[in-house]
Amino acid sequence: xxxxxxxxxxxxxxxxxxxxxxxxxxxxxxxxxxxxxxxxxxxxxxxxxxxxxxxxxxxxxxxxxxxxxxxxxxxxxxxxxxxxxxxxxxxxxxxxxxxxxxxxxxxxxxxxxxxxxxxxxxxxxxxxxxxxxxxxxxxxxxxxxxxxxxxxxxxxxxxxxxxxxxxxxxxxxxxxxxxxxxxxxxxxxxxxxxxxxxxxxxxxxxxxxxxxxxxxxxxxxxxxxxxxxxxxxxxxxxxxxxxxxxxxxxxxxxxxxxxxxxxxxxxxxxxxxxx
Numbered sequence: 001x002x003x004x005x006x007x008x009x010x011x012x013x014x015x016x017x018x019x020x021x022x023x024x025x026x027x028x029x030x031x032x033x034x035x036x037x038x039x040x041x042x043x044x045x046x047x048x049x050x051x052x053x054x055x056x057x058x059x060x061x062x063x064x065x066x067x068x069x070x071x072x073x074x075x076x077x078x079x080x081x082x083x084x085x086x087x088x089x090x091x092x093x094x095x096x097x098x099x100x101x102x103x104x105x106x107x108x109x110x111x112x113x114x115x116x117x118x119x120x121x122x123x124x125x126x127x128x129x130x131x132x133x134x135x136x137x138x139x140x141x142x143x144x145x146x147x148x149x150x151x152x153x154x155x156x157x158x159x160x161x162x163x164x165x166x167x168x169x170x171x172x173x174x175x176x177x178x179x180x181x182x183x184x185x186x187x188x189x190x191x192x193x194x195x196x197x198x199x200x201x202x203x204x205x206x207x208x209x210x211x212x213x214x215x216x217x218x219x220x221x222x223x224x225x226x227x228x229x230x231x232x233x234x235x236x237x238x239x240x241x242x243x244x245x246x247x248x249x250x251x252x253x254x255x256x257x258x259x260x261x262x263x264x265x266x267x268x269x270x271x272x273x274x275x
Contacts, residue, residue: 005146006030007041010104010112012187013139014043020131023116025096028104029055029062030112037062037113049093060087062113065101069110071133073100073124077117098122100129102136106143114139141183142191145176173199173275174223178237181220199275214255214273221248223274226265 007030014026025044029037037055039062055063061083065072074080077091077099096117104112116132176196183189193216214222217238224234231245238245249261258264268274 003030006111006143009139009142009191010041010114011043013114013135014041016135016187017114017116017132018043020135021116021128023128024119025094025117026115027117028112028114031066031110037066046094050090053087053090055087059084061099061101062115065103065113066110069103069105071100071102071129071136073129074098075123076121079121095119098124100124100132102133104136104140104143106140106147111143138185138188142188145179145192145195169199169275170223170226174220174227174237177220177223181217181238214252214268218248218252218255219268219273221245222252222264222268225249225261226269226274 010028010030014028017023017026023044025042025046027039027043027046027050028041029039032038032054035057039050039053039055042051057063058067061072061074061077064083072082074082076097077083078085078088078097094117097120099115099117101113101115103110104114114132114136116128173196176192176199180189180192180196183192217240220238221234224237229237231242231249234240235242235245240248249264252268253259253261253264256264256267258267265274
């Protein structure tokens with residue numbers, strides 16, 4: 001996994017965790033090797049006592065979260081019997097008490113741990129746990145999509161030398177557009193669309209023709225039409241009615257000056273609107 005991309009996504013997630021939960025400090029650590037978590041990312045006021053601390057598997061809250069691969073909350077980190085207290089001096093130095101931590105799992109592998117902490121003892125209720133877990137699930141989705149595209153490109157798809165490779169990149173692009181259409185989280189939607197656009201750029205534009213301005217939904221529609229899907233199948237993929245799909249397709253044909261769906265797909269490919 002691209003560590004720079006992971007770091008960027010963790011930083012963004014911590015901002016969202018702090019905004020949605022009101023925790024005193026949100027922080028995260030990447031899994032290094034197979035047995036440690038290195039704390040490196042912080043959002044909120046901190047003196048830096050925990051920066052760079054490495055947690056052993058099974059120890060402290062983060063180490064236990066990795067070992068069990070599930071979200072854990074404690075009302076008072078320094079007093080709970082649910083964890084080992086090897087790292088109490090760092091937690092105490094930051095003045096942290098109540099805490100929740102969730103594993104970030106991609107491809108069945110825990111790659112990081114995200115924490116939310118308060119500077120007082122309190123019950124970490126379901127609302128806060130669900131908010132943290134929800135942000136982490138969104139992060140996992142973005143990372144999984146990015147990892148899949150990385151693998152896809154590493155297999156040689158970027159060269160697009162064969163029809164099989166062309167079809168794979170086209171399928172991946174339309175699948176990404178459909179996933180973005182079904183995602184409610186604005187940050188996740190933007191990240192998925194960005195990955196799709198980078199995939200499109202890697203494919204390159206064909207002929208130097210004027211590029212029509214299609215709406216996002218129109219691009220979604222013609223991308224799925226390029227796979228040979230019927231209006232009903234496109235509607236099912238995008239969560240639209242068949243009538244709405246027909247309307248979008250008619251608009252696409254008009255904007256591209258196409259006399260048929262096939263012509264619209266050809267023009268969209270030639271101008272780089274779809275791969």
